[in-house]
Amino acid sequence: MPTMIDNTDTRNVLIIDDDDAVTTSLALLLKQSGYAPYTASNPEEALQTLGERPFALALQDMNFSRSTTGEEGLVLLQRIKGRYPHLPVVLITAWGSVELAVRGVKAGAIDFITKPWTHEQIRQSVQTALGLAEFRRTEATTAPMSRAELDAVHDFSGLIGKDPRFVRMLEVIGRVAATDAPVLITGESGTGKELVAEALWRNSARKEHPFVKVNLGGIPTSLFESELFGHVKGAFTDARQSRIGRFEAADEGTIFLDEIGDLDISCQVKLLRVLQDRTFERVGSSTSRTVNVRVISATNQDLVSMIETGSFREDLLYRLNLIVVHMPPLRERKGDIPALAAHFLHCIGGIYRRPDLEISPDAMDWLIVQEWPGNVRQLKHLVERTILLTPRNSLRAEDFDMAAHMQEKEPTKGMVPQPGRVTLDEMEREMILRSLKEYGGNVSRAATALGLSRGALYRRLEKHRIVP
Numbered sequence: 001m002p003t004m005i006d007n008t009d010t011r012n013v014l015i016i017d018d019d020d021a022v023t024t025s026l027a028l029l030l031k032q033s034g035y036a037p038y039t040a041s042n043p044e045e046a047l048q049t050l051g052e053r054p055f056a057l058a059l060q061d062m063n064f065s066r067s068t069t070g071e072e073g074l075v076l077l078q079r080i081k082g083r084y085p086h087l088p089v090v091l092i093t094a095w096g097s098v099e100l101a102v103r104g105v106k107a108g109a110i111d112f113i114t115k116p117w118t119h120e121q122i123r124q125s126v127q128t129a130l131g132l133a134e135f136r137r138t139e140a141t142t143a144p145m146s147r148a149e150l151d152a153v154h155d156f157s158g159l160i161g162k163d164p165r166f167v168r169m170l171e172v173i174g175r176v177a178a179t180d181a182p183v184l185i186t187g188e189s190g191t192g193k194e195l196v197a198e199a200l201w202r203n204s205a206r207k208e209h210p211f212v213k214v215n216l217g218g219i220p221t222s223l224f225e226s227e228l229f230g231h232v233k234g235a236f237t238d239a240r241q242s243r244i245g246r247f248e249a250a251d252e253g254t255i256f257l258d259e260i261g262d263l264d265i266s267c268q269v270k271l272l273r274v275l276q277d278r279t280f281e282r283v284g285s286s287t288s289r290t291v292n293v294r295v296i297s298a299t300n301q302d303l304v305s306m307i308e309t310g311s312f313r314e315d316l317l318y319r320l321n322l323i324v325v326h327m328p329p330l331r332e333r334k335g336d337i338p339a340l341a342a343h344f345l346h347c348i349g350g351i352y353r354r355p356d357l358e359i360s361p362d363a364m365d366w367l368i369v370q371e372w373p374g375n376v377r378q379l380k381h382l383v384e385r386t387i388l389l390t391p392r393n394s395l396r397a398e399d400f401d402m403a404a405h406m407q408e409k410e411p412t413k414g415m416v417p418q419p420g421r422v423t424l425d426e427m428e429r430e431m432i433l434r435s436l437k438e439y440g441g442n443v444s445r446a447a448t449a450l451g452l453s454r455g456a457l458y459r460r461l462e463k464h465r466i467v468p
């Protein structure tokens with residue numbers, strides 16, 4: 001077994017492919033991007049070259065001339081990973097051989113590119129793989145950081161929490177922010193996934209560029225392509241003007257694909273393509289466009305079991321989950337409840353001009369023992385409701401208890417309720433439900449009636465968990 005060569009400082013990249021035209025063009029491209037390319041045309045040559053000098057990365061084709069099953073490629077990958085477990089290997093496979101690519105990732109490949117590739121795709125993939133490899137290498141060796149240490153180097157403002165699990169999650173966020181690697185954020189509803197997605201972007205090199213949030217659960221299947229990729233004038237009946245899609249809007253920045261588990265299977269393949277090669281066409285146009293985006297996604301669903309039941313594509317998961325960040329539920333970090341409650345008391349008290357509010361010690365104990373199935377969002381809503389229902393400044397346990405049990409009363413038709421009877425949130429929800437009913441569930445018309453853009457209404461539908 002060869003000695004482990006430290007590969008932290010090298011720009012050497014090995015290209016393994018039996019097609020000279022491929023190795024030559026990849027070598028040229030990598031050289032232009034500041035790497036030092038080496039080439040190998042068969043497995044033996046590849047292993048020999050790897051033993052001669054340190055490498056930062058290998059780009060490996062899966063098919064060598066003798067067979068097209070990819071088995072040879074898998075064997076080579078396993079031999080490389082056996083000798084150089086820390087060397088990131090990016091596979092090149094034919095489009096459509098998804099199963100092979102997935103087997104490759106399971107066997108230790110860091111990423112895969114499908115043919116035909118674009119220059120941009122190779123450049124991004126190489127850069128991401130290097131960033132990711134650096135992250136994995138340091139992950140195992142660095143001592144855990146404290147919240148104060150993290151705050152000294154990152155901007156985690158607005159993210160409250162000191163619990164060890166939460167802090168470890170922040171540490172991962174801080175370290176992966178700098179890479180371009182896709183991040184999948186999982187966790188129950190209300191745990192702060194969206195907040196964390198924004199923090200990732202805010203701490204990344206893309207922070208001066210857009211952060212575009214797309215709620216995939218809120219987009220009807222029929223509008224998916226035009227919403228994400230845009231359309232040209234006349235592409236369909238309602239397309240009176242050309243419109244850019246969310247991917248173009250996010251160019252140079254970050255796109256946040258929220259509720260990815262809600263995406264219809266027919267849309268998943270369309271999404272896969274743009275994630276694969278960063279190219280797409282506007283609806284009604286045949287011109288391909290390329291974007292440079294970082295992809296963050298989130299879900300409160302178990303995508304692995306969705307794969308088992310056939311409702312989520314495995315290849316799509318491997319495009320999204322190069323890094324997975326799991327948000328702990330609030331009941332597993334109860335130590336953070338006092339700080340969170342105090343934070344919401346301060347923010348919401350400010351909005352309602354009640355700066356002298358405080359939570360009594362018995363109320364704090366009450367808050368800590370609750371189970372919080374709706375997590376931080378539920379805590380925030382309860383604090384708000386309790387403030388509105390309690391005229392005193394010192395909030396006691398029974399005030400929270402009452403607010404928690406208070407039935408949401410239907411406001412009398414047409415009448416504005418007394419302050420303190422319902423929260424603004426409840427009124428908003430009620431108005432939205434009424435408009436949707438009025439317009440038979442037509443979101444565009446309901447949005448117009450409410451004086452909102454369609455996007456703004458979709459955000460509120462999500463917030464109130466209303467399905468139009």
Ligand SMILES: Nc1ncnc2c1ncn2[C@@H]1O[C@H](COP(=O)(O)OP(=O)(O)OP(=O)(O)O)[C@@H](O)[C@H]1O
Nearest residue numbers: 158159160188189190191192193194195300376377
């Ligand atoms: N650590 C935290 N510090 C401060 N506020 C938080 C924290 N975590 C969550 N919140 C607040 O709780 C609410 C819910 O958070 P968020 O929308 O990010 O949850 P989510 O995980 O995306 O939920 P869902 O799955 O329902 O979309 C937001 O108002 C957010 O500001």
Ligand SMILES: [Mg+2]
Nearest residue numbers: 193194258298
């Ligand atoms: Mg969310």
